[in-house]
Amino acid sequence: MSSDSTASTSNDVLLSEHYALHVNGELREVHDGWVGESLLYVLRERLGLMGSKGACEQGECGSCSVLVDGELVCSCLVMAASALSQPIVTIEGIAPTGAPSDVQQAFVDAGAVQCGFCTPGLIMATHALLARSPEPTDVEIREELSGNVCRCTGYGRIIDAVQRVSVSRRGVGA
Amino acid sequence: MTVLVPTSLDEALSALAADEHALVLAGGTDAMVEVNAGHRKPSLVVAVNRVAELRSWTFDPAARAVRIGAAVTYSELMQAPIADLVPALAQAARTVGSPQIRNAGTLGGNLGTCSPAGDGLPVLSALDATVHLASASGERLLTVHDFMVGVKRTARRPGELITAITLPVLSGFQGYSKVGVRNAMVIALATACVAVDTPTASVRVALGSVGTTILRCPEAESMAISEVDFGSRSASAEVVRHFGELAAAHSRPIDDHRATAAYRRHAIGVLASRLLRRAFPNEQ
Numbered sequence: 310m311s312s313d314s315t316a317s318t319s320n321d322v323l324l325s326e327h328y329a330l331h332v333n334g335e336l337r338e339v340h341d342g343w344v345g346e347s348l349l350y351v352l353r354e355r356l357g358l359m360g361s362k363g364a365c366e367q368g369e370c371g372s373c374s375v376l377v378d379g380e381l382v383c384s385c386l387v388m389a390a391s392a393l394s395q396p397i398v399t400i401e402g403i404a405p406t407g408a409p410s411d412v413q414q415a416f417v418d419a420g421a422v423q424c425g426f427c428t429p430g431l432i433m434a435t436h437a438l439l440a441r442s443p444e445p446t447d448v449e450i451r452e453e454l455s456g457n458v459c460r461c462t463g464y465g466r467i468i469d470a471v472q473r474v475s476v477s478r479r480g481v482g483a
Numbered sequence: 484m485t486v487l488v489p490t491s492l493d494e495a496l497s498a499l500a501a502d503e504h505a506l507v508l509a510g511g512t513d514a515m516v517e518v519n520a521g522h523r524k525p526s527l528v529v530a531v532n533r534v535a536e537l538r539s540w541t542f543d544p545a546a547r548a549v550r551i552g553a554a555v556t557y558s559e560l561m562q563a564p565i566a567d568l569v570p571a572l573a574q575a576a577r578t579v580g581s582p583q584i585r586n587a588g589t590l591g592g593n594l595g596t597c598s599p600a601g602d603g604l605p606v607l608s609a610l611d612a613t614v615h616l617a618s619a620s621g622e623r624l625l626t627v628h629d630f631m632v633g634v635k636r637t638a639r640r641p642g643e644l645i646t647a648i649t650l651p652v653l654s655g656f657q658g659y660s661k662v663g664v665r666n667a668m669v670i671a672l673a674t675a676c677v678a679v680d681t682p683t684a685s686v687r688v689a690l691g692s693v694g695t696t697i698l699r700c701p702e703a704e705s706m707a708i709s710e711v712d713f714g715s716r717s718a719s720a721e722v723v724r725h726f727g728e729l730a731a732a733h734s735r736p737i738d739d740h741r742a743t744a745a746y747r748r749h750a751i752g753v754l755a756s757r758l759l760r761r762a763f764p765n766e767q
Contacts, residue, residue: 456581
């Protein structure tokens, strides 16, 4: 270990090239990166998790949305090294067994997916929205998903998909 | 480059003392855009969003003041009870970016960036906020007016950290309005905050995105104070119109790729009049 690679004092941690992140319940070592890389870049290029998409790299499009410490954020605006020891959930962690989550299935059933690029971010945002507000109005859905840009669907079927999940989770009809 | 993730204020301040060019990283919603684009490559990054002292807010009922830690997020500012104590700040927070941005972005970061379009800043100006700065050698307090120096320029010195913002809890209407091309995910073209304190008969108005930093409008304020009726919450149509005109005249907008100066000035007049009418809903 070189003098500048890893050092720590009491509670704070000084990082350079090597660190580990808690991603989808696993501790994942990050090697050979630059310590200023965004979480999005580290997820895709260092850890091989390609579900989170990169488009704007400035928080505008929402296609890189993940949960960090339970909060929905744009992974492109998180410095990966600063997320040390915080639980991170990506789209890959939403359906770890391969079976789709209820939100993913509703997007398929409602026809809310066209090109699919924005879909992982919208799935993450929808899970966060329904966790906070289980019975959202259409206006609330529009406001809560306003950080996720879709250029194909026009959003109508996305809102339909969110409402389908809300209804099915309450057990009131299909 | 190294990244430090301190969990206490003392650790954060000693890190900043060691490197005067250190980048303070709060929510990352401004700083990471620059890092991603390769425009910033600091030797040291101090990530402050896990410093416990910066993550909480307190209300002092005796002083009628709220002290908001610099790393409190916009999402947190939108929730009761803090949203009830400083409603204009909650309204401004709701206009910031998207849920993803509000979950990360912080009030201290908004001040530290000091964009003329910073959504929280007109509220801090209208409320005459106090900015708490700390460094390894001590603390100092500045009014927000002295803190905001210019376009992305502040009075923060190397080694200093914004630790908190103190706001008075007023008694009366507070409102915030913003114009942009969408209702979400938009940099403000024009913003206005109007805050009334009925017991002291004061009306404050602050404007964003129409100057090098946030502008207060003393002419509009003194005109409103002398013409409105605080008891009946009433104002004449003429006073409401004139208030907008004075605010628009005080603005110093520029033409840029987002809007023309003429559009911004017009928008300021509309927003200021609209907010004054909400504050004094009855016709005189």
